[in-house]
Amino acid sequence: MEGILFVLLSVLALGGGLWVLLRRSPVDSALGLLTTMVAIAGHYMLLDAPFLAAVQLIVYGGAVIILFLFVIMLLNLRQDRLRARRLAAGRWVYALAGVAVLFCLAGIFLAGGTSGAVDAGPSGTVEAFGEALFRRWVYPFELTSVLLLAALVGAVALTRHAAPKAEDKA
Amino acid sequence: MDFSGLNVAALLPELLVSGGGLLVMALHAAFRGRQDRQLVWVSLASVVAALAFCLNPLTVEPGYFGSALSDPMAFAGRITVLAALVLLLPGGVAYARSRNLPQAEYLSLSLFAATGMMALASAGDLIVLFLAVEVLSISLYCLAGLMGERESSRQAALTYFLAGSFASGFLLFGMALLSGSAGTLDIAALGTGLARVSGTGTQWVALGGVVLMIAGLLFKVGAVPFHSWVAEVYSGSPTVVTAFMSTAAKAAAFAGFGRVLLALGSVSEAWVPLVGICAGATMILGNFTALVQGNFKRMLAFSSVAHAGYLLLGLMAVGAAGESLEAVIFYLLPYVLANAALFLVAAKVSQAGSGNYKLDDYKGLARRNPWLAGLLALLLLGLAGMPPLAGFMGKFMVFSAAVRAGHTGLAVLGILTSVVAVFTYLRPVVYAWFHEPEESGALNLDGGLAFVVWVAGAGLLLLGLWPRLWLDLCAGIGV
């Protein structure tokens, strides 16, 4: 049962990812991303981490995707302006590179299998999660806040000061 | 709740510097940008405080349950990063002011990036390692785009961001495979974890993880075959940011890289050839490409690729039993000093000349400012590895570590390519001393730049004559 669910969720997650890449319409892409997020929440459930699954659904499946959709609608990107970005010439070379990496990675798993015994860690309850996040892993948690702060400052700096000048646009 | 394992003191340098970044933004907001000229002092104060703490580490215990290390290497890496900041911030602010970049954002992003770099140098587990890489990368992406009025700067930021994210993907996936198969996130415990699965199928997964991690880290240090972004990003970014990327960021990346490879000593037969091939290719490509650049900034960019090759050679030696990272850690400091100063000089000379970093701008520099021309020669010869400057000591240590570890062929290649490098570094010197100036009039340095150039020059000389000054601090690194 778990095996079947795992495969199903994985197909969903990967399919969503491909959808994001292949659809030309940004809204379609955002919906593909939503699929992936939800599938990953399913994976967390399989891993016995219900709290994490819930957070994943609320934060990513909910807030982040909604934000994306808002941004897309605000920008009002039109189909015809997006068409120019087609990867025409090099697509076979790019595809070849991707396939090569995929091939090598597949080789690893075929050669190695997944017999690794990983320590499952604390069970995924809220208490265990909180205990882990704010005790053992409090430093990464704090570091993440610096990361977000830097991203925030950077985003403001780029939008406010780094816009191209009018004459540059031409 | 028991917080006795935290030991906040272990993170004091990171706290000071990120706090400085926060304060800069707060003051910027409080004064509505009217006092931005003074913010550099706030930044410098936080950096100097952190530096003072690092130079006097009163036997700090590791903190945060082993996530924040305080071994000599952590301090050596932090000091190198902070030294780069001390040199770059005053000149950087002057640069930002003259080119109408936002000063407060420049300062705070630099400080946040430095926080990530220091966290990387002292990272005890893979999660911190990854987050540290991301903190420094995100900050640098934004810094690269600060001169957004220019197409090249926007392009650099975008390229750096996308390529960097791509590399981070490899890094993260590699970490997942590695820690999953080794059963631990603790970097120091990776070796024993891997030893447990050796011989089983999981070993292959672990090796795959090692390779992907190495690929991600090779990108961060700008080594072949992951160097393709360097030219565009380094030449497109604002010069002070390029200086920061090629010095502090690279030093931190090498510190983290070294820590990982040191822990992976038990599977060294798997990664040593990889790193060796990349080191060889990097030395050749970097040095020969730098040779024909007619643009000083690009020349420095490729020279920094070449130096990544020598540093990789030093990392490779760690694969042999009983070797330490001492050579790499030593190499980094003079490299950082020389490069930071050279980029600032480049900005100054270019601004006074063509404005686009042509080598021709250096013609007759000796007539216009003999001291600057002399120090330029000193710094370039330091990079070229002329004794008694510290650059030579660094190369000597790296090569002798490689020879001890049995990589004689690569050491020979290193010496050979460093002969090629001499041509590269000599060209601006020849232009400065033996050509007639195209523009007349003295080229005067402002106080900040003069300070940087003199400090870097004196540091190169001092570290070359008394390498023990720095080595004593780094002694026993990685033991």
Add this chain to the structure above:
Amino acid sequence: MSVESLALPLALIPLLPLLGAVLNGLFGRYTNARLSGALATAAIGGSFLVALNIFLQFNQLPEEGRRFLVNYGPWMHVGSLSLDWSLLLDPLSLLYALFISGVATLIHLYSIGYMGKEPSFARYFAYLNLFSFAMLTLVLGGNYLVMFLGWEGVGLCSYLLIGFWFSDPEKASAGKKAFVVNRIGDFGFLLGAFLLFANLGSLDYGQVQEGMAGLPVGHWLPTAAALLLFVGATGKSAQIPLYVWLPDAMAGPTPVSALIHAATMVTAGLYMIARNHFLYSLAPAALLTVAIVGASTALFAATIGLVQRDIKKVLAYSTVSQLGYMFLAMGVGAYTAGLFHVVTHAFFKALLFLGAGSVIHAMHHVYHKVHDHKRDPQDMRNMGGLAKRLPITYWTFLVATIAIAGFPPFAGFFSKDEILWQVFATGHWPLWLMGLCAAGLTSFYMFRLLFLTFHGTYRGGEAEAAHFHENPLVMTLPLMILAVLSAIAGFWGLPHFLDFAHLGNRFDEFLAPVFHSGSDLALRHAVEAHGNVALEWALALGSIGVATLGLLLARRWYLLKPELADAAARRHPKLHQRLLDKWRVDELYEAVVVKPVAAFSEACSRQVDAGLIDGAVNGTARLAQLAGQGVRRLQSGRLPHYLTAMALGVALLLALVFTR
């Protein structure tokens, strides 16, 4: 004398000139040329006096006690590598320190007169002192790395001094060439040092010598190390194939040529071989290489010297050729004979250069007087008949010419003859023959120079000639002192067949404690076994005969019937042109080395800018165009290419690990 009591004076020898350089560098702009020069001269003169004092005490010590390793503290201790700041005093390093500081003092003194009107005199004297510091560090260094420090230092100072007149691009490129060619040699030096370190775990002379002690003759390690170190020596001492920088280095001021490119720096390679004699004595193949390179250089450079028109160029090729002799001596294991020639050559070659400088200075002065800035004051075709105008210069120059040409009893005869004899006695008669030919050529081109410059009539006309006057005492005094030394120094190393008064070969005895290891002695015994006095006499007379032939031919062609020389040139125009073009070696290097490196770099650069991926992508793009599809350039720059390159890199690394 003890290690403790030696520590200060020994350190003073290199440090005094360093102090002089620092003072001149910092405060030079507030002084005048005389003060600046006096300071620099005093600094190096102080070194000489200290060295002389040590030398006098040294002679009272027992032979086995003449070696002091003074340690001034640790330099670098990394892993198993431990290096100290240490200086080594033994007869070999003392010999070098003595003649370097002595000759350098005279040249500093001379420079006060020669560079007196130069605006940046303080810089010049600072460089000159700095060079002396580096050179003395090189010879006194107690391990390979301290030696390398000096080794690189002299290269750097040489670069600075050659390019001293930096307005001239030709001079700049000469300086650059010297620097880069020397770096190629240093590559060999460093490789050799790393090889020794990798196998013996030490870079200390004493420990390396101990490590070598047990090895059999012909072992690969000493052979490889000796050959690599020899590459370094060919760079610094201007031997084939790395001699090309030295003639170009003549672009520097003439006293610099005298100090660096004749008397001191170029003998660093010989010092290195002598210092590593224990390596070379274990490596017959390396020794033979040294000997062949030396003999070839001696002959080859002499042929180029035959036709050069620039007075300094002749002397430059002469230097290369004479250095070849010294290497030839080293190569047959006759270390002391080689070193003896180093010392005598330092005297007479410094004198020749200073004399040439005196001539050039005077010519310059005259051209200045008649407001002619087009003619070349170094071209011998513009000179002639200067003997009467510059008497002191002429007579001292004559002494040096006789000395270098190898006429007894001047210094060059003894040292050169000793070399040729040792070469012959060790059974290398083809090399001896090359050396003998070179001796004849030397005599020819030196007397050609002498006759063209000082004899006949002044070719600029009588009116102009009236402006000549002899240079001041500050310049002629060094000439006279060097002339005396060139005349009598030979008696320090009197060969035993001429030793009628049984004075003994003092030079040999002085250096004996250094060259006393077993294999060195084996070579010495070979010489003694072959030797007999009659043969020695015969060889000596033979080389005097060859020198006389050279003299007579030069006299006939350039003094008695000048038209004969032109006729000879016309009869063999191709050969003459080849010689004038210096056998086109520079052009050869340009084609074989410089161009391929440049092409490779261009290729690398294109790869980075355009990228392999670019190539592949553009290739498919072209295909696509052929197929009739319109292809537009990507908007997002080359980013997809970067990412593709990275992905391929990852795949490559993965494949590398998993296919092993």
